[in-house]
Amino acid sequence: xxxxxxxxxxxxxxxxxxxxxxxxxxxxxxxxxxxxxxxxxxxxxxxxxxxxxxxxxxxxxxxxxxxxxxxxxxxxxxxxxxxxxxxxxxxxxxxxxxxxxxxxxxxxxxxxxxxxxxxxxxxxxxxxxxxxxxxxxxxxxxxxxxxxxxxx
Numbered sequence: 001x002x003x004x005x006x007x008x009x010x011x012x013x014x015x016x017x018x019x020x021x022x023x024x025x026x027x028x029x030x031x032x033x034x035x036x037x038x039x040x041x042x043x044x045x046x047x048x049x050x051x052x053x054x055x056x057x058x059x060x061x062x063x064x065x066x067x068x069x070x071x072x073x074x075x076x077x078x079x080x081x082x083x084x085x086x087x088x089x090x091x092x093x094x095x096x097x098x099x100x101x102x103x104x105x106x107x108x109x110x111x112x113x114x115x116x117x118x119x120x121x122x123x124x125x126x127x128x129x130x131x132x133x134x135x136x137x138x139x140x141x142x143x144x145x146x147x148x149x150x151x152x
Contacts, residue, residue, distance in 0.1 A: 038063040040110045040117040048098050050128045055095045056086075058108055067112040076105040076121055098126040 043057035056073060063069050073089040079102025086094045086106075098104065104124045110117045 035115065036064045037115045038067070038069045038110045038112045038117045040108045040120045042106065042108050042120055042122040044106065044122045044124055046123075046125065048124055048126045050098055050101055050126060052098050052126070053095050054098050054104070054124055054126075055093060056106060056108075056122075057093050058110065059092055061108070061110045061117070063110075063112045065112070067114075069110040069112050069117075072109045072111065074107050076107045078102070078104050079126070098124070101126050101128040 039062055041058065041060040043060060045054060048054050058071050058073070061069060061071070071090055071092055073086055073094050075084070075086070078084050079100050082100045082102065082104070084096045084099055084104060086096050088094050104126060105121055106124070107119050107121045109119045
């Protein structure tokens with residue numbers, strides 16, 4: 001008798017677990033559209049030069065449910081000695097001035113007011129002077145020794 005009782009409770013326990021799992025799947029399936037996070041997408045140049053204003057673009061980010069999204073940009077890393085800052089981290093398209101050569105790593109998270117996106121990042125490699133020294137032409141006055149009142 002004890003053995004039958006144990007067998008019955010095992011079958012009942014299995015059935016209970018199966019029913020609970022099915023119920024959980026049904027609840028999750030019914031809510032999956034509502035719980036999908038927005039998707040952050042960064043469009044940025046891969047390279048730039050010192051002194052360039054680097055424009056970032058998050059306009060391809062979206063919410064699968066069509067909700068409006070807010071933007072939160074930041075730096076994960078900047079080269080040593082850089083003082084770079086984003087002009088407005090809440091804009092869809094902020095910018096910064098690349099002030100020293102090296103790698104600038106930006107991050108973007110978008111939020112629909114319910115759940116944030118997964119953070120995405122992009123590297124922008126900044127080079128000094130386009131990889132070449134600037135050419136400086138010699139400057140000479142004509143005439144070589146102008147007098148007072150002469151046009152040079």
